[in-house]
Amino acid sequence: MQQQAMGPASTAPAMHDFGGTTYFYTAGSQHARHSPLPAALLPGGHLFHLPHTALMKPKANQPSFFMQDELRLDTLRRQYLLAAQIDPVQHPDIPSEVDNYHTLYPLEPVPRDPKHRSSTFGFITSCYKSISAKDAMAYCLTRIHGFHMVNSKCMLFTDMWKKIQHSNIVQLREVFTTKAFGEHSLVFVHDYHPGAETLMAHHFNNPQQNKDFFEGAAAGKGNKTKPGMVNGPRQHAGLLPESLIWCYVVQLSSALRTIHAAGLACRVMDPTKILITGKSRLRVNCVGIFDVLTFDVNQSNPMALIPQFQQEDLLSLGKVVLALACNSVAGIQREFLQKAMELVTLNYSSDLKNLILYLLTNQGRPKSVNDIMPMIGARFYTQLDAAHMRCDVIEAELAKEVENGRLFRLLCKLGIINDRPGLGLDSDWSETGDRYLLKLFRDYLFHQVTESGEPWIDMAHVVQCLNKVRLFVCLFVSLNNSLFMRSSNQPASRFSLKS
Amino acid sequence: MQQQAMGPASTAPAMHDFGGTTYFYTAGSQHARHSPLPAALLPGGHLFHLPHTALMKPKANQPSFFMQDELRLDTLRRQYLLAAQIDPVQHPDIPSEVDNYHTLYPLEPVPRDPKHRSSTFGFITSCYKSISAKDAMAYCLTRIHGFHMVNSKCMLFTDMWKKIQHSNIVQLREVFTTKAFGEHSLVFVHDYHPGAETLMAHHFNNPQQNKDFFEGAAAGKGNKTKPGMVNGPRQHAGLLPESLIWCYVVQLSSALRTIHAAGLACRVMDPTKILITGKSRLRVNCVGIFDVLTFDVNQSNPMALIPQFQQEDLLSLGKVVLALACNSVAGIQREFLQKAMELVTLNYSSDLKNLILYLLTNQGRPKSVNDIMPMIGARFYTQLDAAHMRCDVIEAELAKEVENGRLFRLLCKLGIINDRPGLGLDSDWSETGDRYLLKLFRDYLFHQVTESGEPWIDMAHVVQCLNKVRLFVCLFVSLNNSLFMRSSNQPASRFSLKS
Incomplete structure (x- = not known):
């Protein structure tokens, strides 16, 4: 009756490979011929899938979420980046320790030319x-x-x-x-997001991108149907999808x-300071740096300028959105502004146009x-x-992975x-007593054979037995030793772990 | 120089336990004394944490997300529920197969009294x-x-x-x-969400909950400061947090x-048909059932009533929100409505009051x-x-788990x-050739000893070596056999897997 009820399951394969993860179906797997399941049906190892994620389809009006293989590869890539180290011999300029931090790994080329200052902060960074x-x-x-001039008031x-x-x-x-770099330096510690790219590198890596469109327009040669065909993740007419x-x-x-x-202002709402991870997750980077660098000790109220900076933040947001809508940083140049707004009006909803107008105009x-x-x-809902x-x-x-x-x-x-015969005489390691049981269990786990003595390989059996080990350990403690010594005298192939 | 650069890492412990997951730090672990890392520093196994999730704090105005242990336990609990089976011998009334579905497991007690009809659908369910x-x-x-009367038009x-x-x-x-249950039955197949509870069971499991407050109020004995002190997840005055x-x-x-x-209507916006999983994730259940059960073949346009049903959906949503705000289903009874709105006005924002008023009034x-x-x-942002x-x-x-x-x-x-001596004469399984290499690798992996011959246990060593196996397999294929036979003649303890 029980086997009958489980009939359809036994037609399913015992092992499935989904996106690199091997799945084991214990119920009704071929292992049942060796040791039938006990009457009380406890779940074995990993079992069935849930349809609500397995059958999920990407939606057209939403940025698509990761597929499973992609998620796995992305995770591995980020772990690799997280663990990357440089050979300190080849980088003698990088100190081994800076304050409480060690194992420094440069995330961007160190500028050697003292004139090469960050366009944003006005310092070499x-x-x-x-x-x-x-905390490792x-x-x-x-x-x-x-x-090196830092007034402690800016710690506010x-x-x-x-x-x-x-x-x-x-x-x-x-x-x-710190002076660890050989000169006075100020160091800001932010969270590290491995694999993050700037919005600039992700969308505007080609400075000529769509620029022809604007320059052509400025010279009266604009062609509305073919605005720049440079490579990049863009939809029709080389533009990003509105979603x-x-x-x-x-x-x-x-x-x-x-x-x-x-009560603060961002001050770094700029494509070079916005990080993107995965498909579409944004994070504003470098926050707080400007507040320290431009701190004015002569200002009686350090918060006085915040409202003005907040207005500038909104203007900067408008520029970022306009650049995205034109898919070109050229669009935010003053002389191309009218042309850029025409492009937005033609290709996007009035909501987006109104948003940009609101942010850019006084x-x-x-x-x-x-x-x-x-x-x-309603886009919040999406x-x-x-x-x-x-x-x-x-x-x-x-x-899928939680028990692995x-x-x-x-x-x-x-x-x-x-199997440590080298330690044969050490009573803590020799193959007697409890260790002999564990050796028999190892044999039972991995060395199953068919009735004719051929090796029988069934991952479902391995997973199911290991999942029962917790029960086995309970038994091990509660039963007396003599009972166990009896079981251990049985041949390995008949040693049973029935719970 | 290299060891010096890695100095601070070696002070970190080689193994950490975070929320039940053991973590292995390969860089600078004690294993380095056995086989120093190669000059090109490749990441070994799992390495460092990211602070942006490890240091994350729950926010006061947001429903808190799962902590890591909680997430793990919840996942295991759901896997258990997913795999749960009944003993078919003790449940002869449950068929072994229904259409394409097998291994049925009752999720609620099967009503035996034919008069016990679902209050929602008017049928026994x-x-x-x-x-x-x-698809398993x-x-x-x-x-x-x-x-059993189903007009195929309702398939629309x-x-x-x-x-x-x-x-x-x-x-x-x-x-x-289907007739698999012994009588004509109509079966709706929805996604299964293990561990889901109805909103009714989660918040309104006690029918007397907060009811005293309303009944006391109706009898002129209301005490605004002490509305019902029955158990339940409620904040001040026994109410749910507004967030x-x-x-x-x-x-x-x-x-x-x-x-x-x-173009559809929900028609099941009711606490008994809304499922909650985890802390606060809701899903509307049983959608589409009403549309089939109440399908009227005499109606020329089956869509004609949809606008009316949509209006009823909004009214039902208002009732659900009011019941939540009063933390009692008594609040939505007509005679207590005014009292319930007073409770909302006193304890919650005007936005919530206006929302309920909008939904409940004509x-x-x-x-x-x-x-x-x-x-x-702005609550969308939250x-x-x-x-x-x-x-x-x-x-x-x-x-953390992806490679396990x-x-x-x-x-x-x-x-x-x-170690399959039982298959000694089978050249595919005996401990010669490639299999001997693998045995040596196993010994290298697990049977490390200190200089004095004591067992040396280092999980980081095991993880690091297994992570190199891919490189090892490449070598195995590209190098010629004789080279490998030479290595395999070395004693096990000196067999090296340098990549």
């Missing part, structure tokens, strides 16, 4: 991945070269920034001065809203990031749906104990 | 988890007892429902009629918006789910931030090949 000796986690260090700002935890902001963790632009708008406005609500009164919410409107689905997909992947770590550790423990 | 023979995935079957509705994929709707997959209610409002309105935009014109977006306002953070946490968990499955499979393969 360099950027390193580094490991904190305090990876952080990103931004070094401001040759900067850094203390405020450190408290801002938001999914679209790279969190500031620490600021310190992606809104996805960015929601994230960037979310970051600005949190920053402004905390409204006669202070603008607020809250005013753009009605323009986003973003939330996409985020929830991405959660579901990753959770389903995690569910435990099973792996069990096999390691078994491997360390079994 | 029962609900089973089941596995599809087509788990689904939820809802059986309508004794229903089910076809529309099947296309609706949304993170807050339990997707309908199939509808079929949680908004979290629900956003999700339910998101579901309604999608359904209405598809506006003189058709209401639309889009009208409530301005009342939700929800998105929470969803993104939850994604980050789960992704960080996945990153592969390592586990490698150890299984090794275990299956090694």
